[in-house]
Amino acid sequence: MGLSPFQFVYGKACHFPVEMEHKALWALKFLNFHPNETQSKRRNQLLELEEMRLHAYDSSRSYKDKVKFYHDRKLIKRTFHPGELVLLFNSRLKLFPEKLKSKWSDPFVIKSVFQNGAVELEHSNEDNQQRSWIVNGQRLKHYLGRDVEKFASEMMLVDP
Template identity: 75%
Template structure:
């Protein structure tokens, strides 16, 4: 938590670093001086401490926002931009497979045919036999390359003697 905000949770609440009981024993003389001071001076000092605390919190909010922007940038950089068009064949990520995971089971089901692509990156799929349609998030899809892989392997077989 301290890495993202730049402050510990204790500093966020109380505006100062946390002191352990052992450290407090050495500050007994300091505490006596502090408590026996002028009331007006103490009041202005407390007001300044509250303003400093507010500044620290604003700084923490800025640090938090910057940290979230960095994490979002890193996450978005890892996303693969896929463009789908109607008529393409795709595979669908099977998210329910996690419950009954087998070592050799594929996480992808399909192939399915894209019937329609919506502007919000949702995709309407239909089965190859055209019996069932449903809409899924485009992030759960990947291109089905079976035909292209077979063509590539036949070209390799023709090239190699």
């Protein structure tokens, strides 16, 4: 048939690595390339690529630092103590249902405060079951409801 077993199975000629190397050497000689010049040029290209990668890394790092600075600038430093009442921000976005409802939910009691800013909250259900979970301190604000009620009752007593 005049075909090699590889050609017979795959339908195309097989090129061994030795043949490829020979053809590459022949192309270099034919085009009059100097192996030393191409080697140095390739080395310079690799060094330029490394410089571009380092530059991209530095610019990415500086961008992340700027974004972190702007984010941290907007954070409000609040200190919480165990036993205080706080409101928890409900971050679930509901567009239309209950759109006038407050996003701050029930007053919760602080059980403990951690150094990293996390706070453990405690809440009792209607069945008097205690539930506790840990949340980020940035999602909390102090509950002033009892103080306002006390202030309002004092004002009622003063005004005749």
